[in-house]
Amino acid sequence: MTRYTPPIEDFNFLLRRFLPLEGCDLPSLQALDAETMEAVLEEGARFCETVLHPLNGPGDLEGCRFADGQVSTPAGFREAYQTYCEAGWPGLTSSPDYGGQGLPYVLGLAMAEMITASNTSWGMYPALSHGAWEALNRHGSQEQKDLYLPKMISGEWTGTMNLTESHCGTDLGLIRTRAEPVDDGSYRISGTKIWISAGEHDMADNIIHMVLARLPDAPEGTRGISLFIVPKFLVNEDSSLGDRNGVRCGGIDHKMGIKASATCEMIYDNATGYLVGEAHRGLAYMFTMMNAARLETGIQGLGLASVAYQNAAEFARERLQGRSLDGAKQPDKPADPIIVHPDVRRMLMTSRAFIEGARAIGLYTALQLETQLSHPDEAAREKAGHWVALMTPIIKAWFTDMGFEVTSLGVQVHGGAGYIVDTGVEQFMRDARITRIYEGTNGIQALDLVGRKLVADSGKTIQSFFETAGALVAEASGEEAMNEFIEPLSQALERLKNTTAWVYQQMASNPLEAGAASVDYLNQFALTAMAWSWAGQARIALSGIEDGTGNERFLRTKLDTARFFMQRMLPDTVSLDQKIRAGAAPIMALDAETF
Template identity: 65%
Template sequence: MPQYRAPLDDFRFLYHEFLDLDGLGELPTMAEVSPDLIDSILEESAKVAQELLQPLNEVGDRIGCKHDGEAHTVTMPEGFVEAYRQYCEAGWSGLVADPEFGGQGLPTFIGLAISEMNNAANPSFSAYPGLTLGAYEVIHAYGSEEQKQTYLPNMISGQWSGTMNLTEPQCGTDLGLIRTKAEPNEDGSYSITGTKIWITAGEHDMVDNIVHLVLARLPDAPEGTRGISLFIVPKFLVNEDGTLGERNGVVCSSIEKKMGIKASATCEMTYSGARGFLIGEPNRGLMAMFTMMNAARLVTGIQGLGMAEAAYQAAVTFARERLQGRSLGGAKSPDKPADSILVHPDVRRMLMISRAHIEGARALGLYTGVQLETEQHHPDEAVRRKAGYWVELMTPIIKAHFTDIGFEVTNLGMQVHGGAGYVTDTGVEQFARDVRITQIYEGTNGVQALDLVGRKLVANNGENLKAFFEPVQAFLAEQSGKEAVAEFVTPLAEAVQALQETTAWVYQQMARDPIEAGAASSDYLKLFALTATAFMWARMAVIARAKLDAGETRGGFYQAKLDTARFFMTRMLPDRLGLEAKVKAGAGPMMALADEAF
């Protein structure tokens, strides 16, 4: 089975050299954060991922979750309950949560690294603390003081977990169609009745209580999304003294049999007059739930990245060990019966694509994590607002692009293994099965593209776009005329100019016909993601070039960065030309075929 090793060298480079953490001194969450503390957290998290979570990944896939239809219970695979207990007792479940409720209050961007490692090691397990953190964020942001005190400490400690309940049989993306009802009770609570489907972690046996966040309609609610309210519906009601009371009227009716992430319970939840408690204002529930959805989309992108890293590592190990044929340039290992397949150009192509995707995405994800932390905690409102523009723009890009490359890299990893990658014994095909869902849930990648073009480009009077283009232009101006890094900066400059021109074209078409914008959206998102990644690679290359010029090598690390940056700029960034052509081809060729011809 593949053996994952956390990419600590790359994390250290990003946290200590790439990200400007010295400029975050005004953030309260950075008050006690030092380079040594970051390294310690990364190293300990790596041990958890490698030693506690990874050994359960194959077990979870082979055994999966078991549903008892009569008792409405879900039993986790062997080892998961104890692993979850150890994980939470060690404090990982509250790493970035508010200290007022028992969390450690560390920055979000440190939590993203932990999330990547956990998802690389065991994506099914990672869903449970990940969703709990998302539910915590909603209650923390919109809950009453009483609700916070009732639920947050136990969620942070890991004694209780959390979910979000949006989808119903008749509606997924179009949440305006939900039918779940919320009838007011005399005591101020509500009776929740309806069915929710595809609810991750809706039922399991790892915690004492599960806190469901449920979208439902009040009796007098207006139609559509303007009439949706949000409710806390716990599995067990909570007594005034904080102890657990009677079982609530919510049960898991069934779980789905899935292609992958089989130890992540995907549940159908039936609410039969369950007592719920309103969060925030009536008919404003979707706005509150978007707090969780946007966080989930960023984490889903990181999930795709983590599984890509695991698949890449397995492919590299196999390529080093597998002997097959001789190098086209002559034998590289004449003392052996054949050379390793690592010498073959096409194998190198697949591995380099994977590496360049992963390291570029990791930089973009952590850079965005810094912006997210700034948006949430910086004392200056103007600074918070500007950081928020970057986060708003990048959220659909990261969700879609990172999960797309997750599937691409796991697929390439299988190809490197050849026939061995297609059989279950090597464990490689599990990566492709597990990661495939990330392109679908939390809003399909096509929906992310529509969100980018239809909302994020035009939001805030263009400030979202300025949040991206201004720092890129500042970087280009700073590096202008420096021959040592021209091979990285010039392609970026060309790509940025082309992206600006294509963006203007999309704007014009959108004003004329929304169908044109919709037809361009997926390719436009890919183009934006490719350009944003080029920005990350150019910045990393400048750092690596300076370190090498100063005589620092770090065991070949900086040279490898330059070599990978060069591959990205020469072999991957040129894909933008095809994407630009696709965007500008317009909707005609896509929409011309008559409906009945399909």
């Protein structure tokens, strides 16, 4: 049986000290103090630790069941969801205009991490609803918002996004689902969608599907896609439920992980649908959901890494095997705990350095996302938007790559016990694997970074990071205690700038260079962003130790972890730079028939 303890102390450190919340002119932060945010997180932590995590292992073993078009979730899932809704969690960051609480998105992202860490499969159901709500809130008509949003925000109805078809995944320009107009202004939707998370389940009264489809006169490719609302049950004007719509689940997939999340084939047979916004702009609207989903997928990688690390560290402190290389640490026992061994420490420190560094980046990006959407100053919104656009593919790809790596390290620390299902830690690794694939594979994210974000908005997008990290270097350069953190950050920044210029020049002569460089470039960028994160946290920790504020042991642990990252992980940027400069030739040398 695994355990999970939400990282409340680290969340509070980041919310109180790392994030620039004071004086931040956002509506959601008005009249909201640190104590209130802490109370919200503690209540969320209690729900995740005591309600969700005990269902995680049993839910994985039981999985979802499909019969006669109906999906049954594992025992306890529906009751947990009802508890979640009764406490108001579905509307945590949603608009008060439709019954939400309107709290900051940073709290929503922190809650998302805790939910994922405690029970990833269960978390898929409300997560998809939030994305559907966002798309409808930003692009739907007032009538549509009034009809659907209150029930979605309360959690009484859930939502999905229906993109993928059997013949197309990332290349959505190939979709075949059709939408035929009807005289009453609605449409008849016909087609089949696959891999639809939470497409059918027994946890809510209605499911609001957001479906991409083509109108009869639609142009070819992505410019001809429209977005439609297709409810499982039709909704009357008073929000009561009407007849069953022409949409059904054709079956559920049997998967490597997230087995308690219903991944469905959805069949639309002249289902009644309603156009969202303008025709042929559906893909742009859906990206409202996709971008938020990509950030939250990155946080899934982080959450699974967090729970895997916690269980590995606990096992390493208790498992007796061998003696320390520099002499017995517990001579009264037959062996020392394995945490004395350098290789076990290496795995645990790598895990911890990733988790705490990534958590800071994730929360900072959540703040920028909210700034982009709701700050009263246009210049502030534009600047924040550049950061969000740049960091979204990095967070989605690198957080999930490292999330899977850390869950693998968790198995490794457990040794043979980690490979046994009864231990529970192998589930984290299985659940984490999908995060590198859905919401756009990590290779696609890397191409997005190099092919789009590198040149976006005349370079302003990529400069958003260099300016932010450069400002920290400038501010801390005269602080002697910060030299061990600022110097490696400064070197990594210069290296990344040079690599960026080289990649840009190579792409101009050969587009294949972008594909060859993309993954290594994203990894180099991510490590440099982590250096910024850790230098910033180290500076706060040093200040806290000097002025006597905060838990000194916690702050000194921050410094030791920051040192580990700078000395043992950041140097990988040197080898990544060399790999990038090797170019496309070694990758493309073989003929396709040779493979």
